[in-house]
Amino acid sequence: MVTELVLDRVSVRFSLPGVTVAAVNDVSLRVRPGECLALVGESGCGKTVLAHALLGFLPGNAQTAGTATMTGEGPPLDLLAASDAVLARTVRGRRVGLIPQSPATHLTPVRTARAQLEEAVRVHHPAETSPRDHAHRVAARAGLTPDDLDRYPHELSGGMAQRVANALALVGDPWLLIADEPTTGLDRDLVDGLIGEFRRMVDEGRAVLLITHDLAAAQRVADRIAVMYAGRIVEIGPAGRVLDAPRHRYSRGLVDALPDRAFTPIPGQPPLLTDLPAGCAFAPRCDQSAPVCAERPPLTTERPPPAGDPAGAGEDPVRAADDHAFACHLPC
Numbered sequence: 078m079v080t081e082l083v084l085d086r087v088s089v090r091f092s093l094p095g096v097t098v099a100a101v102n103d104v105s106l107r108v109r110p111g112e113c114l115a116l117v118g119e120s121g122c123g124k125t126v127l128a129h130a131l132l133g134f135l136p137g138n139a140q141t142a143g144t145a146t147m148t149g150e151g152p153p154l155d156l157l158a159a160s161d162a163v164l165a166r167t168v169r170g171r172r173v174g175l176i177p178q179s180p181a182t183h184l185t186p187v188r189t190a191r192a193q194l195e196e197a198v199r200v201h202h203p204a205e206t207s208p209r210d211h212a213h214r215v216a217a218r219a220g221l222t223p224d225d226l227d228r229y230p231h232e233l234s235g236g237m238a239q240r241v242a243n244a245l246a247l248v249g250d251p252w253l254l255i256a257d258e259p260t261t262g263l264d265r266d267l268v269d270g271l272i273g274e275f276r277r278m279v280d281e282g283r284a285v286l287l288i289t290h291d292l293a294a295a296q297r298v299a300d301r302i303a304v305m306y307a308g309r310i311v312e313i314g315p316a317g318r319v320l321d322a323p324r325h326r327y328s329r330g331l332v333d334a335l336p337d338r339a340f341t342p343i344p345g346q347p348p349l350l351t352d353l354p355a356g357c358a359f360a361p362r363c364d365q366s367a368p369v370c371a372e373r374p375p376l377t378t379e380r381p382p383p384a385g386d387p388a389g390a391g392e393d394p395v396r397a398a399d400d401h402a403f404a405c406h407l408p409c
């Protein structure tokens with residue numbers, strides 16, 4: 078069975094005293110082998126929460142809905158329903174690796190980078206006769222020298238901690254690498270090196286989910302781009318299509334904000350996730366909004382349904398997301 082991860086109407090809510098935060102809303106998409114999918118959107122739109130949901134890292138006040146089904150080895154596994162024990166034993170670091178956002182806070186403070194990396198080698202490669210050499214090889218791929226590994230987390234700069242986190246995520250050769258803002262604090266050469274790692278993984282038939290608010294970074298490596306706004310995917314499609322001919326007006330705004338394009342930011346602020354409008358959440362910032370935008374636009378594709386498929390991709394959000402799809406009543 079082909080290895081893939083299918084998110085079908087995934088939502089995440091946080092209960093706080095008196096309010097509910099709707100952080101992720103009805104996200105449907107497929108992560109396919111041999112591709113890098115970039116998830117882009119402004120700060121606070123729900124990218125990290127979605128990544129944490131897939132790895133079972135949500136806090137106790139979170140509730141999820143929908144399914145995130147991983148197929149491949151063994152029977153299909155819904156990552157949202159799996160127990161912590163199953164996720165720890167079979168998923169985290171093995172089938173799904175995470176480069177966490179703000180990596181310094183995820184390193185164990187009392188152990189050197191070397192101790193943490195060599196332990197990860199022992200866990201993921203029990204037959205390895207020289208965990209030390211193996212750790213050096215992975216470290217080199219992330220831009221670290223053997224000397225760097227002798228430091229404790231508090232002795233690492235932000236960029237150095239990022240490299241250690243990147244190395245730790247690469248050790249287990251995960252099928253899917255979720256990289257949450259992995260280039261923070263890295264200079265140009267290291268960004269190039271990391272992008273090379275992502276391409277290598279993808280060329281080997283594995284997958285990368287690159288989370289970034291930086292569309293320019295996505296442009297360099299992504300095969301497909303998903304644009305998130307207020308917890309919802311508002312556009313998804315092949316990178317070239319989304320960048321060169323975006324259909325949603327929020328995607329258009331992100332593209333226009335790129336330094337090599339118009340370099341004009343989108344005016345206004347995203348809505349509060351505790352008080353989302355019933356219709357299009359982008360309408361208050363959209364210069365084309367109309368009365369119809371008070372109704373929620375579904376994620377649809379313009380491509381006609383294949384012959385003999387009366388339901389059509391438009392009826393199935395996962396299949397719509399396989400194509401170039403967008404959620405806008407008045408697309409560009």
Ligand SMILES: Nc1ncnc2c1ncn2[C@@H]1O[C@H](COP(=O)(O)OP(=O)(O)OP(=O)(O)O)[C@@H](O)[C@H]1O
Pocket residue numbers: 091093098100118119120121122123124125126127136138178290350
């Ligand atoms: N434990 C929690 N309880 C309540 N709300 C939370 C919790 N964790 C996250 N949120 C809220 O969920 C929303 C989405 O946060 P998230 O960290 O996923 O954003 P993001 O897209 O990753 O942003 P950034 O680009 O800044 O990393 C935010 O409004 C955040 O305040």
Ligand code: NI
Pocket residue numbers: 124125126178257
């Ligand atoms: Ni984040």
